[in-house]
Amino acid sequence: MAEQPLISLRGLTREYRMDAETVYALRGIELAIGTNEYVAIMGPSGSGKSTLMNVIGCLDTPTRGEYWLNGTEVSRMSDDELARVRNREIGFVFQTFNLLPRATALHNVELPLIYAGTSARERRRAASRALERVGLADRMHHRPNELSGGQRQRVAIARALVNDPSILLADEPTGNLDSVTSQEIMAVFGELHTQGQTVLMVTHEADIAAHAHRVVTLLDGVVHSDSVREAA
Amino acid sequence: MPLFDGLRLALREISAHKLRSFFTLLGIIVSVAFLVAVVAVIQGMNAYVRENLAGAIVGKNAFQIRRTPISVGFIDDEEYRELQRRPIIRAEEVEFVRRAIPDAQAIALQSGWPTPLADVTWRNRTVGDVAVFGVTAPYQMVQDYEMAAGEALIDLDIDDRRRVAVLGFDVADKLFDEIDLAIGRKIRVRGQEVVVKGVTAKKGTVLGQSWDGFVMLPITLFETTYGRRHTTVISVKMPEAYQVASAMERAEEAMRVARRLRPGQPNTFTIDTAEGLISFWKSLTRIIFTVVPAVVAIGVIVGGIVIMNIMLMSVTERTREIGIRKSVGASRADIQRQFLMESICLATMGGLLGILAGWGLAEVVAILSPLPSRVTLWSVALALGLGIGVGVLFGVYPARRAARLDPIVALRFE
Numbered sequence: 348m349a350e351q352p353l354i355s356l357r358g359l360t361r362e363y364r365m366d367a368e369t370v371y372a373l374r375g376i377e378l379a380i381g382t383n384e385y386v387a388i389m390g391p392s393g394s395g396k397s398t399l400m401n402v403i404g405c406l407d408t409p410t411r412g413e414y415w416l417n418g419t420e421v422s423r424m425s426d427d428e429l430a431r432v433r434n435r436e437i438g439f440v441f442q443t444f445n446l447l448p449r450a451t452a453l454h455n456v457e458l459p460l461i462y463a464g465t466s467a468r469e470r471r472r473a474a475s476r477a478l479e480r481v482g483l484a485d486r487m488h489h490r491p492n493e494l495s496g497g498q499r500q501r502v503a504i505a506r507a508l509v510n511d512p513s514i515l516l517a518d519e520p521t522g523n524l525d526s527v528t529s530q531e532i533m534a535v536f537g538e539l540h541t542q543g544q545t546v547l548m549v550t551h552e553a554d555i556a557a558h559a560h561r562v563v564t565l566l567d568g569v570v571h572s573d574s575v576r577e578a579a
Numbered sequence: 580m581p582l583f584d585g586l587r588l589a590l591r592e593i594s595a596h597k598l599r600s601f602f603t604l605l606g607i608i609v610s611v612a613f614l615v616a617v618v619a620v621i622q623g624m625n626a627y628v629r630e631n632l633a634g635a636i637v638g639k640n641a642f643q644i645r646r647t648p649i650s651v652g653f654i655d656d657e658e659y660r661e662l663q664r665r666p667i668i669r670a671e672e673v674e675f676v677r678r679a680i681p682d683a684q685a686i687a688l689q690s691g692w693p694t695p696l697a698d699v700t701w702r703n704r705t706v707g708d709v710a711v712f713g714v715t716a717p718y719q720m721v722q723d724y725e726m727a728a729g730e731a732l733i734d735l736d737i738d739d740r741r742r743v744a745v746l747g748f749d750v751a752d753k754l755f756d757e758i759d760l761a762i763g764r765k766i767r768v769r770g771q772e773v774v775v776k777g778v779t780a781k782k783g784t785v786l787g788q789s790w791d792g793f794v795m796l797p798i799t800l801f802e803t804t805y806g807r808r809h810t811t812v813i814s815v816k817m818p819e820a821y822q823v824a825s826a827m828e829r830a831e832e833a834m835r836v837a838r839r840l841r842p843g844q845p846n847t848f849t850i851d852t853a854e855g856l857i858s859f860w861k862s863l864t865r866i867i868f869t870v871v872p873a874v875v876a877i878g879v880i881v882g883g884i885v886i887m888n889i890m891l892m893s894v895t896e897r898t899r900e901i902g903i904r905k906s907v908g909a910s911r912a913d914i915q916r917q918f919l920m921e922s923i924c925l926a927t928m929g930g931l932l933g934i935l936a937g938w939g940l941a942e943v944v945a946i947l948s949p950l951p952s953r954v955t956l957w958s959v960a961l962a963l964g965l966g967i968g969v970g971v972l973f974g975v976y977p978a979r980r981a982a983r984l985d986p987i988v989a990l991r992f993e
């Protein structure tokens with residue numbers, strides 16, 4: 348039997364029912380992603396990239412179709428089971444950082460571990476290590492408003508990493524950053540991938556997508572193209 | 580999420596909005612304070628009535644044989660007419676009682692309530708509204724009077740209807756520059772001249788009313804001025820409290836014999852201890868205790884609704900935070916617990932602050948008024964329980980709302 352892919356999507360569909368009409372955000376996505384891949388998802392605005400990421404990140408559930416993660420079917424899971432998967436298997440980085448504004452960088456990074464029931468001592472150790480990995484060892488006790496955009500996104504990446512996830516998801520992580528900072532953040536993702544982290548990233552820009560080894564393009568909620576690049 | 584982390588989170592959230600939290604809790608604080616203070620005052624009064632007032636009126640280890648009961652409760656016309664038909668207590672009946680209770684410490688006859696008030700004058704000095712008692716000598720023992728100066732009344736004073744008097748401390752204090760100077764002086768009580776024989780030691784105040792503003796006359800002398808009063812009573816004082824019950828039974832028998840009542844005929848007198856008074860007081864406080872919980876309940880419900888509204892507002896304000904927490908793995912139960920913990924902490928703080936405020940209020944009442952107060956454990960426990968209960972009851976709905984938020988919708992919330 349062939350090795351199972353990390354993520355396997357079959358006929359994945361997500362519809363939004365508005366009052367009168369139905370919006371089809373995803374209409375039958377077929378996609379498999381293996382361990383240690385670095386995949387960029389591209390496509391025009393409204394093509395369903397965020398919806399796809401949210402479903403893979405277990406923040407959203409598909410209307411139809413199957414989503415398998417690590418050999419278990421996620422698409423049939425209950426709310427609380429999904430919360431558990433988000434907590435254990437997923438690291439999500441958002442365009443808008445989504446940090447708790449009144450908490451320090453360290454506390455923000457600890458957050459997933461609090462819900463994992465990790466002891467305070469272990470939490471602190473793991474969170475500091477994650478912050479070191481993204482180069483923020485000296486900013487642990489700063490609050491988000493005391494950090495630059497790039498630093499905030501690094502905190503968010505550290506938070507996504509802290510539970511040692513199967514996959515790191517990022518939805519336009521550089522969308523709110525200037526180009527220099529964007530390059531720095533992309534370097535962080537590249538470094539993490541080199542260390543063995545599976546990365547799935549949505550981006551608009553071709554030069555950012557160039558960091559990835561595989562580019563999947565969406566159009567109107569279906570996979571339009573899927574190309575593996577030669578290693579750089 | 581571990582309980583400790585949840586608690587810390589809740590407390591941090593509350594202290595981040597101190598002023599808002601305080602105003603949120605005002606309803607709970609006021610209701611709980613009211614509860615604690617009212618209960619404290621009533622409990623204090625209860626203890627006071629039992630320990631001081633009852634003893635002061637009837638005497639320690641004492642009971643009274645009376646024409647009508649002490650208690651002032653509601654009686655119907657029929658009962659009232661029956662009480663009116665009863666004969667007056669007579670001096671001769673004291674003898675019957677004395678024979679039946681040879682172990683009594685003192686048996687006295689005294690003029691009863693309402694006590695006539697009179698001006699007492701010495702030379703150009705006058706003390707108004709002095710309570711005038713007519714008593715037999717043993718009355719002074721029933722009331723445990725001690726003499727500050729001079730001597731107590733003796734049997735001969737009564738038998739010979741001597742024109743003598745014993746003054747309460749306050750009366751002597753106001754009439755004379757020194758207590759000792761009172762002895763042997765001729766004073767006038769409602770115009771009648773009497774010689775001061777003794778002055779009693781201070782008994783202090785009961786419910787802010789001086790217990791030392793009286794003049795005691797031999798009952799025989801008293802009756803020449805005021806006539807035989809309908810409220811004359813016999814007081815019996817026993818050496819020990821446990822002897823009171825049996826003595827009361829013997830007194831009843833003796834009175835029935837004295838009045839030649841046949842078996843089956845009802846008593847034409849009442850034998851009462853201070854219990855009658857206490858039970859009247861209790862029935863009064865029972866009414867208060869039914870009104871107070873209603874008032875407190877309304878206050879607490881209003882307070883709870885305020886908490887619920889503030890928590891709903893807080894859920895809305897923190898929608899994004901909820902989204903963030905859910906996105907990193909918080910379950911519905913985690914979020915629900917977080918908000919429930921917060922409302923419970925809030926309400927419990929309200930309870931605690933209310934207890935402190937109520938306690939303070941009770942102390943202020945005790946200091947500024949003659950009403951004593953005593954904060955009781957059960958009212959404190961009840962107040963705390965109320966606080967926690969309100970936190971749970973009115974926290975559940977906002978907490979559930981928070982828990983049910985869709986993570987994506989919550990994350991997009993501006």
Ligand SMILES: Nc1ncnc2c1ncn2[C@@H]1O[C@H](COP(=O)(O)OP(=O)(O)O)[C@@H](O)[C@H]1O
Nearest residue numbers: 363370371372391392393394395396397398399
């Ligand atoms: N909550 C929603 N309700 C209704 N329609 C939605 C919702 N979220 C997304 N959509 C629609 O689904 C489609 C895909 O959206 P999205 O996944 O955000 O696209 P992208 O991220 O590629 O720009 C769009 O047409 C969008 O309007």
Ligand SMILES: [Mg+2]
Nearest residue numbers: 396397398518
């Ligand atoms: Mg998008």
